[in-house]
Structures are given as C-alpha cells and as structure tokens.
Amino acid sequence: MSGTLRFIQGNEAVVEGALYAGLGFYAGYPITPSTEIAELLAERLPKRGGTYIQMEDEIASLCSIIGASLTGRKVMTATSGPGFSLMQEAIGYAVMAEVPCVVVNVQRSGPSTGLPTAVAQGDVMQARWGTHGDHAIIALTASNLQDVFSMTIEAFNMAETYRTPVILLLDEVVGHMREKVVIPGEGIPVVERLVTSVPEGIDYHPYLAREDGRLPMSDFGGVHRYNVTGLVHDMWGFPSNDPTVAYNLLRHLVDKIEKRSHEIVRCQEHQLDDADILLISYGSSARSALHMVEKGRDSGIRIGLLELNTLWPFPYEIVRRAAEKTELVLVVEMNMGQIYQEVKKAVRTDRVYLVNRFDGVFISHTDIEKVLNVVMGRGV
Amino acid sequence: MGTKSFVFTGSGGQGVITAAIVLGEAAALHEGLNAVQTQVYGPEARGGATRADLIISTDPIRYPKVINPHVLVCLTQESYNKFAPIIRPGGLLIADASFVSTVRKADARQVVLPMYETVKEKIGKTIVFNICMLGCVLSLTGIVSREAVVKAVTSRMAEAHLDMNLRALNLGMELAQAAGTGVISAPRQTVSS
Numbered sequence: 001m002s003g004t005l006r007f008i009q010g011n012e013a014v015v016e017g018a019l020y021a022g023l024g025f026y027a028g029y030p031i032t033p034s035t036e037i038a039e040l041l042a043e044r045l046p047k048r049g050g051t052y053i054q055m056e057d058e059i060a061s062l063c064s065i066i067g068a069s070l071t072g073r074k075v076m077t078a079t080s081g082p083g084f085s086l087m088q089e090a091i092g093y094a095v096m097a098e099v100p101c102v103v104v105n106v107q108r109s110g111p112s113t114g115l116p117t118a119v120a121q122g123d124v125m126q127a128r129w130g131t132h133g134d135h136a137i138i139a140l141t142a143s144n145l146q147d148v149f150s151m152t153i154e155a156f157n158m159a160e161t162y163r164t165p166v167i168l169l170l171d172e173v174v175g176h177m178r179e180k181v182v183i184p185g186e187g188i189p190v191v192e193r194l195v196t197s198v199p200e201g202i203d204y205h206p207y208l209a210r211e212d213g214r215l216p217m218s219d220f221g222g223v224h225r226y227n228v229t230g231l232v233h234d235m236w237g238f239p240s241n242d243p244t245v246a247y248n249l250l251r252h253l254v255d256k257i258e259k260r261s262h263e264i265v266r267c268q269e270h271q272l273d274d275a276d277i278l279l280i281s282y283g284s285s286a287r288s289a290l291h292m293v294e295k296g297r298d299s300g301i302r303i304g305l306l307e308l309n310t311l312w313p314f315p316y317e318i319v320r321r322a323a324e325k326t327e328l329v330l331v332v333e334m335n336m337g338q339i340y341q342e343v344k345k346a347v348r349t350d351r352v353y354l355v356n357r358f359d360g361v362f363i364s365h366t367d368i369e370k371v372l373n374v375v376m377g378r379g380v
Numbered sequence: 381m382g383t384k385s386f387v388f389t390g391s392g393g394q395g396v397i398t399a400a401i402v403l404g405e406a407a408a409l410h411e412g413l414n415a416v417q418t419q420v421y422g423p424e425a426r427g428g429a430t431r432a433d434l435i436i437s438t439d440p441i442r443y444p445k446v447i448n449p450h451v452l453v454c455l456t457q458e459s460y461n462k463f464a465p466i467i468r469p470g471g472l473l474i475a476d477a478s479f480v481s482t483v484r485k486a487d488a489r490q491v492v493l494p495m496y497e498t499v500k501e502k503i504g505k506t507i508v509f510n511i512c513m514l515g516c517v518l519s520l521t522g523i524v525s526r527e528a529v530v531k532a533v534t535s536r537m538a539e540a541h542l543d544m545n546l547r548a549l550n551l552g553m554e555l556a557q558a559a560g561t562g563v564i565s566a567p568r569q570t571v572s573s
Contacts, residue, residue, distance in 0.1 A: 005408075005409060006409075007401075007404060007405040007408040007409050007415065117420075117421055117422060173418060173444065176418065176419060177416060177417065177418045177444050178401060178404055178415075178416070178417040178418075179408070179414075179415065179416045179417070179441070179444075180408050180409075180414065180415070284444070287442045287443055287444055288442070288443050290442045291442035291443040294442065362418075362444075362445055364443060364445070364447070365443055366447075
C-alpha cells in the first residue's frame with residue numbers, strides 16, 4: 001500500500017482514519033486514555049474546515065454530534081468508560097432516530113473512575129446493552145494500528161450505510177501504543193451520506209424506507225421540514241402509539257443490522273487450518289494471543305487465533321464453524337468473561353475456557369500459556 | 381536474534397516516554413526496522429513512577445510490552461529499586477549518577493553516568509536530560525545510527541529547542557564513549573517492504 005509511513009499511537013490512527021473518512025464535526029470531553037483524539041482534532045479539524053467543540057460533559061458531547069449529523073456532517077466523539085456511561089441515553093436516541101455517528105471508547109479499568117491509566121476491556125457488554133430497550137448496535141475493534149486506521153473508516157462507512165451509531169471499542173494499550181502505520185492518500189472506499197432526491201416543496205418522509213431498506217436523509221434545517229424524536233414514530237417522524245407502527249419500527253431497527261451481520265462482521269484467521277487449539281481474542285489482547293500462537297507453533301503445538309474485529313453483531317456463525325474444527329477453545333480478554341459468554345452461546349463443545357485479567361495489567365502470552373497447560377493436563 | 385528490548389524508567393516529567401518514542405521513530409521510520417512502544421504511568425501530570433517500553437526488531441512484534449529488557453534505564457532511585465530485578469541476565473543497566481546509587485548486584489553490566497550533572501553544567505537546561513540519556517543509550521548499544529536519531533529528534537522537537545536537544549544528544553554520546561561501547565549488537569537491518 002502506498003502512502004505516508006508514520007510512527008504514531010492508536011489514538012492518532014483514529015484521528016487519521018476519521019479525517020480520511022471525512023469527519024466534519026467533533027464534540028467531546030477529554031478523558032484518559034482517549035484524550036489525544038480530542039487534542040489532535042482540536043488542532044487539525046478546523047484547518048480542514050471542520051468544527052471542533054469541547055463540550056461541558058459527555059452527555060452534551062453526544063447530543064451535539066447527533067444534531068450536527070442531522071445537518072449533514074460526518075460526526076464523532078471519543079471517550080472512556082466513565083464518559084461512555086454518560087453517553088448511553090443519547091446513544092439510545094441516535095439508535096431510535098437513526099442518526100449516523102461514531103463513538104470511540106478507549107477502554108480503561110472500571111467500574112466508575114476505576115484505574116484511569118490502566119488497560120481493560122470491560123465495556124464490551126455496555127457497548128451492546130448500555131442503552132435501554134431492544135435494539136441492535138455495531139461495535140468494532142482492532143489490535144494493531146493499521147487496523148485501527150481502517151476500522152475507523154469502516155465505523156464511519158457503517159454508520160452511514162445503516163444509519164446507526166457505531167461504537168469503536170479500543171483499549172488503553174491500543175490507544176497509547178505506537179507502531180508503524182501507512183496512511184494511504186487514497187484507495188480505501190468511503191461511504192458518503194445517502195441524501196434524498198425529493199426536491200424542495202415536495203413532502204419528504206424521513207422514516208419511509210426505500211425498497212432496499214435504506215432511509216435517505218435530508219439535511220436538517222435545509223429544504224425539508226421534518227420531526228426527529230426518541231419516541232416511537234411514524235414515517236413522518238411524529239410520535240405514534242399505534243402497535244403496528246411500534247412493531248414495525250423496532251423490527252426495522254434490529255433487522256437492519258442483525259440481518260446484515262454478514263456484511264458487518266470482520267474477523268481475521270491466524271493459522272486456523274490445522275489447529276487443534278483455537279484462541280479467540282480481540283483488541284490488544286489479540287496481540288498476546290497471536291504471540292502465543294507463534295510461540296506454540298515453534299514448539300509444535302497446533303494452535304491458531306480467530307481475531308474478532310466486529311464484536312456486535314456477534315459473529316456466532318463464524319465462531320461456531322471455527323470451533324467445530326478444534327478440540328479446545330480459549331477466549332482471551334481483559335474482563336471477567338464478556339465475550340467468553342457469547343462464545344459459549346455459539347459453540348456446542350463444553351471445552352471452552354476463559355483466559356483473562358482484570359487487574360489493570362496487560363494480559364501476556366504467559367497468562368495464556370499457564371491456562372493452556374492446565375487444560376491440556378500438563379499442570380501449572 | 382533480531383529483537384532488542386528497552387525499558388526506560390524514571391519520574392513523570394523527566395521525559396522517559398519521549399526518549400522511547402524518539403528512539404522508536406528512529407528505528408521504525410529511518411532504519412527500516414519494526415518498533416512498538418508502550419508505557420505505564422500514573423494519573424499524575426508530574427511525579428509518580430513512569431515506565432516506557434520499546435521493542436525494536438527485524439520481525440513483526442506482537443506482544444507489545446517488555447518482560448525482561450536487554451537495556452534498562454533508571455533515572456530515579458525509586459525506579460532503580462523497582463525495575464533493576466527485571467533486567468535480562470547479561471543486559472545493560474544505565475543509571476544516572478545524581479539520582480541513583482546502584483546498591484544491587486544485578487546480573488548485568490551497570491553503567492552509572494553523570495548525565496543530569498553534565499547537562500546542567502554544559503547546557504544549563506535540565507529539560508534535555510532525557511535526550512542526553514538517549515545519546516548514552518545510542519552510544520552504548522549502537523542500536524540505530526546517530527543520523528536516524530537526529531532525524532527523529534528533529535521531527536519531534538520544536539525548532540527553537542532543536543539545537544539544545546542535539547547538543548544534549550552529543551553530550552550523552554561523549555559521556556558514554558568513556559564507558560565503552562558494543563555491549564549489545566543492533567538487529568540485522570532489512571529493507572522494509
């Protein structure tokens with residue numbers, strides 16, 4: 001891939017990806033370990049004609065990007081656990097009103113303010129179910145900075161394609177780690193806003209889906225007048241108590257993502273072809289898992305890694321198929337088993353084990369090896 | 381062996397993370413090597429124990445942290461006491477003479493240099509202490525070329541402070557030359573694809 005070779009940290013790779021995707025508006029409240037995203041965008045976004053606002057808190061940050069998105073901008077905010085908690089109400093609003101936006105959560109140890117500078121992956125379930133009510137959500141992650149860059153662009157593309165908030169779920173190690181990244185000048189597809197062809201003076205129905213299920217948007221404050229609400233609404237965007245309207249809306253909100261999961265799911269297979277032992281991991285933990293795979297292969301163990309880049313919708317089918325070919329499944333993550341529980345739903349075998357840390361210390365290949373030795377009957 | 385690992389430790393504000401970034405950038409962008417840099421730090425803006433890890437390799441780097449470094453730098457007594465035991469047997473431990481007394485018997489070569497005092501005396505601004513230290517590391521390890529580090533320092537530092545930083549780099553290299561060179565060898569260099 002041609003482009004500029006850089007030695008940057010993950011948070012800067014997010015910024016590069018967002019600018020590549022056409023970010024036009026950022027509102028946020030800086031918090032460790034995501035602060036560099038705000039810091040860099042404060043400098044760079046206005047120079048490109050975009051808008052950067054530091055808001056009074058994370059609630060206002062997300063509300064602000066929702067408003068900006070409706071006017072036609074591509075929008076993003078970035079935070080960590082405590083701020084992500086505050087954003088949940090507005091994430092639900094963006095789900096209900098179908099507003100494209102990207103929410104970056106560089107995870108740190110929790111709950112509450114926890115260990116502010118320490119790594120964790122404890123917000124996986126909050127990304128899925130942090131906001132109330134039945135809904136679907138997209139959450140993406142990455143373990144290396146080239147993927148952080150490309151998954152950021154994917155997050156914007158999916159937000160536009162499915163008219164939904166997309167959570168980019170990184171962690172402190174990936175956010176602050178520096179390594180080589182190639183920033184290409186061009187060549188990666190960018191999805192632009194689908195804008196209605198309904199001309200001025202003709203009624204525009206903001207929530208009337210086309211035959212392919214997509215909802216063209218009209219810049220709010222532009223030529224069409226329409227309503228946006230968090231209440232159950234009809235095709236005009238006005239509140240409705242009609243059970244049929246409610247049924248169809250919720251069905252639509254969930255199906256537009258769950259039924260397209262084959263388009264949304266991103267996974268990477270590392271040495272799975274002949275593997276007896278399957279590691280499943282994501283984010284920075286996947287680096288240690290991959291290290292374990294290479295180390296194990298050197299000593300003749302048939303071990304491979306399934307790295308998840310899409311966490312939600314969860315790739316149940318891919319996990320099931322990968323596990324069917326192996327004898328043993330180990331889920332490697334830095335929480336108390338949030339993805340482990342999903343893997344157990346997906347696979348038929350009982351031989352699924354959790355390798356985890358939740359003490360703020362980055363999980364290592366040694367942590368994996370210890371559990372592997374025990375489950376293989378080799379003792380500690 | 382194509383992998384060398386470094387741990388830079390000290391107090392927040394001494395610039396150990398910046399030093400690790402500069403060396404990482406020199407290796408990654410100007411020597412065609414792979415480099416991964418991470419850090420552990422406290423919630424304080426200044427003070428508190430700070431640790432920066434750097435791995436330089438001809439191979440892809442997966443696990444991004446250092447467990448037993450080939451080269452350990454300690455700029456405070458606290459960091460020396462805490463991290464001296466992790467050094468790889470036969471490794472190189474560099475400490476500052478003003479802040480660290482090397483009480484331990486480490487299974488490594490210990491080099492204690494008056495980096496802070498020299499910077500204070502010859503430059504007068506101790507803010508470039510970290511780059512002086514980097515000069516020592518460069519001279520004692522030969523891990524990358526001086527030109528690569530100069531390029532990285534030039535890209536990272538404000539122009540107004542560049543001269544001061546380059547003087548500190550040279551000071552560090554001169555200091556270390558008195559202590560000898562060639563403790564560890566650089567990874568074999570390859571053309572990056």
